[in-house]
Amino acid sequence: MSTEVRVPTLGESVTEATVATWFKKPGDSVAVDEMLCELETDKVTVEVPSPAAGTLGDIVAAEGETVGVDALLATISEGGEASTEKAAPAKEEVKSSEATDDKISGQIEVKVPSLGESVTEATVGSWFKKVGDSVAADEVIAELETDKVSVEVPAPQAGVIASILVGEGETVGAGGTLALLSGDAAGARTVAADDSADATPPAASSAGKDVEHAPSAKKLMAEKGLTPDQVQGTGRDGRIMKEDVQNAKAPAAAASAASIVTAAPAPAATPRAPVPADDAAREERVKMTRLRQTIARRLKEAQNTAAMLTTYNEVDMSAVMALRKQYKDEFEKKHGVRLGFMSFFTKACVHALREVPEVNAEIDGTDVVYKNFVHMGVAAGTPTGLVVPVIRDADQMSFAAIEKAISEKGKRARDGKLSMAEMQGGTFTISNGGVYGSLMSSPILNPPQSGILGMHKIQDRPVVVNGEIVIRPMMYLALSYDHRIVDGKGAVTFLVRVKEALEDPQRLLMDL
Structure with missing residues (x-):
């Protein structure tokens, strides 16, 4: 067969x-x-x-x-x-084969659940159970970390953890086997003796081994005049992939850059300075989660790729605060959700994006892709890091629908329940640092988007209105944008339209 x-x-x-x-x-x-x-x-x-x-x-x-x-x-x-x-060290080949037969017979494999579109591997973050522990059907026994989300692994049936095949901190592919579940405690104890050998697969050694680079990478290296020694491979065993070649500098460009500027090595490549022994004894070293590594990589990519610039303005929040105070009780009673500030800002941004569509566009090679819709990303801080759930078709939604979507996705973000699909496809992002007390900041773009609006703390400040100094609740606004596609005039116009809509919310109803 x-x-x-x-x-x-x-x-x-x-x-x-x-x-x-x-x-x-x-x-x-x-x-x-x-x-x-x-x-x-x-x-x-x-x-x-x-x-x-x-x-x-x-x-x-x-x-x-x-x-x-x-x-x-x-x-x-x-x-x-x-x-x-199963793959095992040569010296334990017979033992591993017998142990594998034992485990497969009458036992259930605990598989890696679906990780989402384009995600092929995950890191085991935590095991909540150990070998020999009893588990109930659908009880969460482990948590996996991917580049974007945390994924809980439930037990497929009630039983006993017979063996753990992938330890904490190890990487496993989509569909891989994490553990074996036995329906009987005796079977678990029989296998437990071999766990130390089975749970730790031998480290692959690339020493002395010829690495075959990806065909597309070879072709691109030839086109760019690069040799394998000039490209840092990120594939298995150091294999060079196409994207590695795309990220590598051509020799001529590198030489030109070196002749113009003699710069210090990038911080990421600089070894850490020696630390006194008494300081080192009081330090704690913790490996970055995959989510945190991805956040760091994407934010740095945004700085390296986009011509990022930030323009600022301030908005008098009196009108929005008065409107919210007047209708918040009726709004919550009718719609079952509190009336917050985010729906006003979302509506104001949608209004401004219609006038300045390049802020809602993206660059694809030598093309500009204009979006005739608004999928609004709303940045949310979680215990594991920053995530950006997307409110799809926000331009077609009411205040109540926006508030409900933001509330629901915010809760799912804090609980680590967001799916990959819920964080993809955003065309513009709003980030509210004001909830943490930030008075002013310059938000970083969320590639491939061309604009992000930073909200900040509402603070009473003296301002001049009709020739008189009065105290008003003011907020600084910051729009970071990609200057490759958005001109200064467009960015300033966008921010002014947001300011006008918030200071006179009736303009939203009149589409002015």
Whole structure:
């Protein structure tokens, strides 16, 4: 009996991929979920796991070939010794095979749940149970961290944790096996003795091993005049991928830059200065979560890519505060949600984006993509870091609908329940640093968006109105924008329109 290995789903709008590397050759034994090959798309690198244990048969799509979604890649002949083999150190080959037979028989695999579009791996953040613990069906037993969200792993059925195959801090691919669940405590105790060997797979060593770089990367290196030594590979075993070449500087450009400016190494590449022993003893070193690493990377990318500039203004919040005070009780009674400031700012931004559409656009190569809709990102701070849930079609929503959406997504963000889809596709973002007491700041763009509005603390300040000094509740506004697509005139006009709409909310009703 043979099993087909096919191209998995590649993500929204991605219809084909290039076979980058085969990790196995025909005749090799493979275990369930063992990585067979790696595919490259324009956006991500996708690993293809084995759907069954057995022996790899014919490879239909060779390295460098382009394949579509669900295309046949290879076949696997099931049966034989391969069906009971898992990757293990050579010195424990027999023991591992026997232990694997023990575990598979009558036990349930705890698999990595769906991680979302384009996410191919996750890091085990925490195990809430240990080997030998009893669990109920659907009880959360572990938490995974991806680049964007945390994912809880429930027990597929009631039983006992027989073994944990992936420890905290280790990375596991989509669909991988995290643990084995036994329906009987005795079975768990039998397997527990071998956990230390099974739960820690041998570290892959690339020493002395030839690394085959991705075909698309080789082609691009040739076009840019680069050698592998000049590119930092981020793929498996240091393999160079297409995006690595795209991020590398051509020799001429690098030499030109070096001749103009002799700069110190980037902070990220600079080794940490020596720390006195008494200080080091009082320090605590904690590995950054994948979410925090992604936040850091994306914010730095925004600074490196966009021509980012910020313009400021201030708004008198008297009218909005009076309107809110007058109607907040009736609003909450009718709509079941409190009337906050975010719906006013969302409406004001939607109004301004109609007049200055480039703030709602993005750059794609040499094209400008204008959006005839507004998917509003609302930045939210959570215990694990900053996330930006998206309110889709905010331009079509009422005040009540906006408030309900913001309230619901804010709660899901704080609870770590946001899905990948809920954080994708934003066209403009609002960030409210005022809730933390910030008086003024310059927000950083959320790529590929071209604009972000920063709200700040409302503070009573003396201002001049009709020739008299009066005390008014004032807020500083900051619009950071990509100067490559948005001119200064457009940015200032946008911010003035937001100011006008907030100081005279009736303008929103009159569409002025």
